[in-house]
Amino acid sequence: MAITRERVDGAAVLEKEKRYVLHPWASQSKLAAPVMVGAKGCTLWDADGKEYLDFSSQLCNVHLGFQDQRVVDAIVAQAQQLCYVSPVYLSEPRARLAELIAGIAPGDLNQSYFVVGGSEANEAAIQLARLCTGRTKILSFYRGYHGATYGAHSVSGGTGRHAAGLGIPGVVHVLEQDADQVDQIIQLEGANDVAAVILEPIRVGDGVAMPPPGFLASLRAVCDRHGVLLIFDEVVTGFGRTGKWFACDHWNVVPDMMTLAKGLNSGYAALGAVVVSDRVAAHFRETVIPFGFTNGGQPLAFASAIAVIEALREDKLVERSAWLGEVLLAELRHFPERHPSVGEVRGLGIMAGVELVKNQRTREPLVPPLAPRNVAIPSVLDGFKKHLLDHGLIAPVGGNVLRLYPPLCVTEEELHRGLRIVDEALALTDALVDPA
Ligand SMILES: Cc1ncc(COP(=O)(O)O)c(C=O)c1O
Structure with missing residues (x-):
């Protein structure tokens, strides 16, 4: 399929969104999400043409991938x-x-x-x-x-x-x-x-x-x-x-x-x-x-x-989710060895949770698990989240758990590319670990 990349004025969209839309899961004054204009497979792109590898499948729903x-x-x-x-x-x-x-x-x-x-x-x-x-x-x-x-x-x-x-x-x-x-x-x-x-x-x-x-x-x-x-x-x-x-x-x-x-x-x-x-x-x-x-x-x-x-x-994507999920988890299970901020790694199929901790032994979370949801408080994970997005990876962080669930059609190359971005970003959370 020929993909047309129509030009959209991102600044104008942001302005209208701020003025006329009430946004879910957000404190309205903190709006900072990219203006997405297109997508294919596991990749989205914004109004500036910046590409994002989507390891969130948006809200863990785009299993098949975009624009099939x-x-x-x-x-x-x-x-x-x-x-x-x-x-x-x-x-x-x-x-x-x-x-x-x-x-x-x-x-x-x-x-x-x-x-x-x-x-x-x-x-x-x-x-x-x-x-x-x-x-x-x-x-x-x-x-x-x-x-x-x-x-x-x-x-x-x-x-x-x-x-x-x-x-x-x-x-x-x-x-x-x-x-x-x-x-x-x-x-x-x-x-x-x-x-x-x-x-x-x-x-x-x-x-x-x-x-x-x-x-x-x-x-x-x-x-x-x-x-x-x-x-x-x-x-x-x-x-x-x-x-x-x-x-x-x-x-x-x-x-x-x-x-x-x-x-x-x-x-x-x-x-x-x-x-x-x-x-x-x-x-x-x-x-x-x-x-x-x-x-x-x-x-x-x-x-x-x-x-x-x-x-x-x-496309045998259910079977693919099983075997590629094992590749994903096998790779992630090495992360605690080189990242002191990584606690438990868990998951099944192409779906993983990576716990971020202050201390691997006690598993004390990097952010309090019961932080109130009705006030936007700065999180020690804000820099980590920004690093992921700046480097073109969409991966949700909820509480102290990084979640990785790309579309089931993700290629092995994309999977490893996304994991490399996570690996680099974890240097930021490693710096937050309690000294032993
Ligand atoms: C387990 C579970 N059930 C129900 C829902 C609600 O689905 P929807 O957002 O389509 O209303 C969600 C949404 O994230 C969910 O995670």
Whole structure:
């Protein structure tokens, strides 16, 4: 494909953005992001023509990579056929996508309810669980993240959820990923009142936190014992990110519902889904689902998701994520030897978290883990983040964890190039380490 690099006046865009846009995750006066004008594969470029290798896949969603012609063509073809139809009507792209999802989802997760993003998928899952069980309480975990809408934020467990005030009633947060603790809490809350437990199999937002060994299987057993539905939020971890289609495939644990978005269509349009088990679907055979979304039936989004899933298959990107992820982790595991500021390195597939510490032995973090989110405070990591960006690498740093999750199509050359930039930047964090 010929890529046109249109000229955009970056300074004018910045001016208008500052004047007319309220920006997410930001204190408005500190706005300093580049003006992005184009992208291809794993590379974005800004209005000045500066290129950035993207090891964030933006918000860990562009799994396939940018501007894949197969997906662009599918969206254009669908746009020419039918851009919008209410989700009340049946449509060929929706039916085909749901069939594709059923084909890759584990166990008997066979029917999908479509929404416009990950937050809405979790909103819908909470409501479907309450309708299905006739119970109200939802157990979720501190430090988890499930989205920015009211219910999804309420079940999230980081400090950002305070934006939702007291949140929706009936949410009970659990601190430890410990099935015995969950069992006790379910009993203390009254098993007949608990509708569901929701969690991410791997807490990516919490610095790529892996589940303790055996935890997911034990949690499944606890839920079964109490008739509580198990909801896996695979919004980030789905669609090959971890080297299998879904993170839960690594532990062979099948939830009752799985929420999907992000990699589902790699950000080519807004889309999310809740895929439910046959048992949950059976409940709604005669019972009405009393809510829906105007844009929960967007043919353009369905067309993009079909093309993305087919491209992931055609290019064997799930398999690629598994083996290239091992290359990534093998390389990163040498970093603590030469960087005193690197603590634990963890990950699965093309997804890694690199802990930045003051002291390798105690693993005291370089920045306090519970820094408030509502005030922009200068961080000792600001210089480190700036170095990465100045050297053309987009890699998010959340709390004290550097995260690396490039698109699954990243080449080995790009992977090593990005890691070299990280390696150099770590000299800055090494200088912050407590002298022994
Ligand atoms: C695990 C998880 N669930 C849900 C969401 C919310 O998805 P969205 O931003 O598409 O609403 C996110 C977003 O980052 C997420 O990381």
